[in-house]
Amino acid sequence: MAAQSTSLPNGVVLRWRGPLSDAEMTDLVASYGGTAVPEWWDTIRPHSFGWVTARAADDVLVGFVNIVTDGGDHAFLIDTKTRGAFQRRGIATGVVAFAAEHARAAGCEWLHVDFDDELRAFYLEACAFEPTAAGLIHLRPSQAPA
Helix, strand or coil, X not given: CCCCEEECCCCCEEEECCCCCHHHXXXXXXXXXXXXXXXXXXXXXXXXXXXXXXXXXXXXXXEEEEEEECCCCEEEEEEEEECHHHXXXXXXXXXXXXXXXXXXXXXXXXXXXXXXXXXXXXXXXXXXXXXXXXXCCCCCCXXXXX
């Protein structure tokens, strides 16, 4: 069984399925210039297999990653996020590794991730994902205003 929490060398505490409010998630996304959508976390949380929170010493949410599964051998890593002022400190690498540990402990054989090209070095080098061929269908293409 995987530990429920661990600390990174920089003092950031990682928690499996750690408490997390929608307001904290909205603040985290806004901190790095993302498009924060209120009620996003409350909407997707029921569909999640598990998530990792990363909190600084003052309990501020500084990182997050979510995992969903097919209920069998496959887990999918989504929504990796790090607070803007805390990026490039190993937090995202830590939350991904901790999430992988929990997927492995749950019996998953494969952990999948997709990413934009600018994140290739992060996922393939820092997180040790292997490159694979994959396919994607955009189900909600952008529509020009009428």
